[in-house]
Amino acid sequence: MSIKLQLNFLILLISSSSLFSNPLSYLLKDKGEEVTIAQLKEDAYEKDNSAKAAILDEQVKVRYVYNQNEGFTVQTQFYRKIKIYHKDALWWGTHLVNLTVNNSSKEKLINIKGKTYNLVNDEIQIEKLSKSSVFEEEVSEYKNSIKLTLPKVKEGCIIEYSYIKVSPFFGYIDPIFFEKEIPVVKMDVDIRIPEYFSYNIQTRGEYQINVARSSERGSLQYREKHRSNSQGFSTTRTSFETTNIDFTSNIYKVLLTDVPALTKEPFVPNIWNYASTLEFYLQSIKYPYGKLYNYAETWDTVLKKLTEQSTFKDEISKSDYYKEDLETITSKVSDEKMKINMIFDHVKKTIKWNNYRTSLPYQGVKKAYKNGVGSSGQINAILLSMLQKANIKARPVFVISDQARNSIFPNYNAFDYLIVEAVAKSNDKIYLDATDQKGAPNVLPNRVVQGIGKLLSDSSVAVDINLRVKPSKEQGILNYSIDESGMVTGKYKLQRGKNSALNRRYFIKETNEKNEEEIKKHYELVEISNYKNESVKELNKSLSESFDFKIDNQSTVVDDEIYFYPMLSLKKETNPLKQEHRKFPIDWVFPKLKASMILITIPKDYKIVSIPEQTSFVLQNNSGIYSFQTRVNGNTISIRVKEKLNKAFFTIGEESDSLREFYKLIVEKENEQIVLKKI
Numbered sequence: 001m002s003i004k005l006q007l008n009f010l011i012l013l014i015s016s017s018s019l020f021s022n023p024l025s026y027l028l029k030d031k032g033e034e035v036t037i038a039q040l041k042e043d044a045y046e047k048d049n050s051a052k053a054a055i056l057d058e059q060v061k062v063r064y065v066y067n068q069n070e071g072f073t074v075q076t077q078f079y080r081k082i083k084i085y086h087k088d089a090l091w092w093g094t095h096l097v098n099l100t101v102n103n104s105s106k107e108k109l110i111n112i113k114g115k116t117y118n119l120v121n122d123e124i125q126i127e128k129l130s131k132s133s134v135f136e137e138e139v140s141e142y143k144n145s146i147k148l149t150l151p152k153v154k155e156g157c158i159i160e161y162s163y164i165k166v167s168p169f170f171g172y173i174d175p176i177f178f179e180k181e182i183p184v185v186k187m188d189v190d191i192r193i194p195e196y197f198s199y200n201i202q203t204r205g206e207y208q209i210n211v212a213r214s215s216e217r218g219s220l221q222y223r224e225k226h227r228s229n230s231q232g233f234s235t236t237r238t239s240f241e242t243t244n245i246d247f248t249s250n251i252y253k254v255l256l257t258d259v260p261a262l263t264k265e266p267f268v269p270n271i272w273n274y275a276s277t278l279e280f281y282l283q284s285i286k287y288p289y290g291k292l293y294n295y296a297e298t299w300d301t302v303l304k305k306l307t308e309q310s311t312f313k314d315e316i317s318k319s320d321y322y323k324e325d326l327e328t329i330t331s332k333v334s335d336e337k338m339k340i341n342m343i344f345d346h347v348k349k350t351i352k353w354n355n356y357r358t359s360l361p362y363q364g365v366k367k368a369y370k371n372g373v374g375s376s377g378q379i380n381a382i383l384l385s386m387l388q389k390a391n392i393k394a395r396p397v398f399v400i401s402d403q404a405r406n407s408i409f410p411n412y413n414a415f416d417y418l419i420v421e422a423v424a425k426s427n428d429k430i431y432l433d434a435t436d437q438k439g440a441p442n443v444l445p446n447r448v449v450q451g452i453g454k455l456l457s458d459s460s461v462a463v464d465i466n467l468r469v470k471p472s473k474e475q476g477i478l479n480y481s482i483d484e485s486g487m488v489t490g491k492y493k494l495q496r497g498k499n500s501a502l503n504r505r506y507f508i509k510e511t512n513e514k515n516e517e518e519i520k521k522h523y524e525l526v527e528i529s530n531y532k533n534e535s536v537k538e539l540n541k542s543l544s545e546s547f548d549f550k551i552d553n554q555s556t557v558v559d560d561e562i563y564f565y566p567m568l569s570l571k572k573e574t575n576p577l578k579q580e581h582r583k584f585p586i587d588w589v590f591p592k593l594k595a596s597m598i599l600i601t602i603p604k605d606y607k608i609v610s611i612p613e614q615t616s617f618v619l620q621n622n623s624g625i626y627s628f629q630t631r632v633n634g635n636t637i638s639i640r641v642k643e644k645l646n647k648a649f650f651t652i653g654e655e656s657d658s659l660r661e662f663y664k665l666i667v668e669k670e671n672e673q674i675v676l677k678k679i
Helices: 001-018 036-041 087-093 299-308 308-316 323-330 336-351 365-371 376-389 498-505 511-522 655-668
Strands: 053-068 070-083 094-102 108-120 123-128 134-140 142-150 158-167 184-194 197-204 212-229 237-261 279-288 293-295 393-400 417-423 431-433 451-456 462-465 470-482 488-496 527-534 542-551 553-558 562-564 592-601 606-610 615-618 624-633 636-645 674-678
Touching: 036 108, 053 158, 070 087, 070 488, 087 488, 094 108, 094 158, 108 142, 123 451, 134 299, 184 197, 184 279, 293 470, 299 308, 299 393, 299 451, 308 376, 376 393, 376 417, 470 498, 488 498, 488 606, 488 615, 498 542, 511 542, 615 655, 624 655
Parallel strands: 053 184, 470 592
Antiparallel strands: 053 070, 070 158, 094 142, 108 123, 108 158, 134 142, 184 237, 197 279, 212 237, 279 293, 393 417, 393 451, 417 431, 451 462, 470 488, 488 542, 527 542, 553 562, 562 674, 592 636, 606 674, 615 624, 624 636
16 A cells, blocks of 8 residues: 555544544533532541542543644543642642643643632632633743633632643653542543554552553444546546445543542652552554554663754754863863863853753753853753863763653653763763752762663663762761850861762851851750851862850759750751651662761769760661760760761662661660769
8 A cells, every 4th residue: 555545544544433533522511520519518528637628530531633734643631620628728729731842843732621619608609710810831942831720719619620732742641640649539531542552551659550451443434536547538537445444442441539648758859750650651653554663662772862863962063152162271271180170160150050951952052151041951961062072081961850750661751851971081980960050070969869860881772870979978076065054065067078068058158147047046056156167169178167156955954963965956856767657768869977076074073974875786788877986084075976878769668667767776876865963
């Protein structure tokens, strides 16, 4: 069958099948049960009294639609009804939809409808969503957003809205999320995919999703028109040939009721990585009588496509816009590592990050360099280009940042961030992110450290990059004396390295006065003086802070005895992992080593009645250690405390349970008191 005949066949097939019908009118009045007075009078969700709101009904229908002008589109019909119980949930009255834009192709919303139901004097008052409350915004070159703001959203109201999302990107179906921040009373999903599209279908998350799979067979008549000229005459004869065609629709349905809210837990950067979802990954497309197009990817092929496409490769090759600046930089130094640092610093100072996370230099590198502002893709693409132009081996590292969802299968859209690996001649690997003004080589921001990095090796193999580098050290010296009244007077000095220093630099103020105010509040100090810091702007060095202090609320005097905690306000008050039953892994951002030296001078006419005993304990698989050592010399007590985590990510189960017990023991130890008695 010819290409033209295949196309004609496909058009007729699609226009004749209910699988590919025109978008259905998605009317609110057709969806679910009518809102009742009893529903509006409800003041709590019966299965979860703590819920601020509940989704009463959510419906998602996905259909493939074809027309001769646009080709295939994926049309997602969406409906949601929400009951608002508390003022803290009023924000549910605003709904945001992100739309993908790719050159001239872009997603759009049609048939937008919405209503708010309030009970006024025992009568249901209905307010409709107006066109003026639908806002469209260009977020970036590759993303638009549409925001729906429902009218008169109050405590006790019910809101509902619906729309159809039309996407020209027919190889992609949005993940279906079954868990939300609030409970879901009912959720109904109906996805129908023509047999020509083959998907790998996966579920993830703790909440069990049962996908009912079925298919429908259909039959239609294909009518092909033929035209021919009669021999010896100019007249044209038309004839028709009719063929019966069978086809299959693959149907995927999920109906869930009473789904609990997805509860946030501490030390989880992106809880949506663990939400229960249904996801579709395109494997192949095969049209009738056509060849098979394979879209299944490996990370090798994904990274190769990313680095070879024009959006990336062409932009990296450009150098005329920075040529003079690079010559000025490289003429000053010959040492390779110094050259890397200087190029890195130049890019940081020249271009400010606009908070857009991209893995590719959309909108171009020249524009970002000229305007002094750009996305992560633009900024780090410029850094990569300058390093390569300076004859330094440098490669792109594509990152799934902490805000992006980890992809189950390799795919082109998985990455949302870009950093750079520079390899010195000594074979030292240096990881760089020029978006962070306070960052340094091998000191990456949390958004990257808590992500996943992949690099295409010289042999075109995808390599996982460990972005959680060496432990960040914190070394503190606490030196104080305590008098008979329980007043504590002393000095504290803390030195931070790498990521610990980076995170602290974000909060250091320009004036010592403001820093003293913050420290006084944080440590609950009566008085603070002589605050100093060192290497705040020398980003390759450790950051030091020191101050003198007085405290009058850290000890208890009873008759002739004094009770106090040796670590003062440095001790851990509560277990940061006190939640007994966790659902999700623990992400501690980066490995750490915290060492404290405590020197205590007690009054000369007092003796030590009791002091915490020395102890040490180790985490499962030697992934951490804690030690508490004491020594007494006359009226001086010295204590050394060491807390070390060799890794930052702890899986749910034995690892997380072990870590919780580890910190339980630390809290118990650090809350033991020293008791002094007057001689």
